[in-house]
Amino acid sequence: MRALVFTAPGRAEVQDVLEPQAGPGHVIVQVERVGVCGTDVELFTGAMSYLHTGAASYPLRPGHEWAGTVVAAGAGVDDDWVGRRVTGDTMIGCGDCVRCRSGRHHVCARRHxxxxRDGLPGALTERLEFPAAYLHVLPDTVDATLGALVEPxxxxxxxxxxxAAGPGERLLILGTGTIGLLAAMFGRAQGAEVHLLGLRAEPxxxxQVWTRETLPELAWDGVIDATNAAVMPGLAVELVEPGRTVVYIGLSGAPSVIDTRDVVFKDVTTVGILGASxxxxxxxxxxxxxxADPRPLVAATVSLEQIVGVLAGKRPDGAGPGPKFHVDPRL
Known part of the structure; x- marks a missing residue:
């Protein structure tokens, strides 16, 4: 079967690889749609921290935002899974440690x-072997595009x-990438008055989208930093209302600085988010x-061969304005 493989920094190719077999506790999924995100781009360029800590290495098979249909089940897996449309958790814990047993498998020290990270080939392929315990069933109302948007x-x-910005309260989201725009959708769905801070207008x-120069002085009841800029975590603490919460989900390429005196004197709660589990x-x-319907965020759906050019920064002809690209491995 075909699979996308990163062979070195800045080098990607579609290779013929061995068909996966469903081991005990695993299923085989016919992959229908895969999203490509900033993490995949960093793995492609070599900037991803896992490549420098030894958690990941080349050759690497990427892809963690996916949807498909189960076509085979291994030993110990209920045959009822076969034929189901599914997506799955990116974070696969060891299952035995205290963190896993207390529901924190996404921070398991031995997680895949x-x-x-090394250990589980990704979903940018025709068929995927995946642990059944980490599957999520997709209802008929969630198509392949939406299914591949479940992880982000x-x-x-x-x-x-x-x-925790409730109905009628103001939620400020720093960043207008995929995560920022998705957060805006969910914020509106829970009744918050949503504002975003970006570099330019975002159709x-x-x-409401503001720039740093136009951002009004309002009471921000919650602030989410979904950027990769080192200055934004400190700005988030500066902007949030005293006694409220700042959430960090973006990662900057350089260390960011937060003055903890501001956190203490404003009695601010800060929360880090790792993973979608x-x-x-x-x-x-x-x-x-x-x-929430994030399908307009997908600029185009391309083949495994075409995504190599997208990763290198080439936007396909006819692509829409959205920040997200999807791959259909069947093309």
């Missing part, structure tokens, strides 16, 4: 991350829940009910 949606939903934003079910439900 699908397509990101779960991240964004966790951030919005943590920000797909569901909320606890938000996956909620994202599926929200998409299924039509509370």
């Amino acid at each position: 991350e699908l397509g990101c 949606g779960g991240n964004a939903l966790r951030a919005v829940r943590a920000a 797909l934003a569901q909320g 606890a938000g996956l079910a909620g994202a599926i439900t929200s998409y299924g009910k039509g509370e």
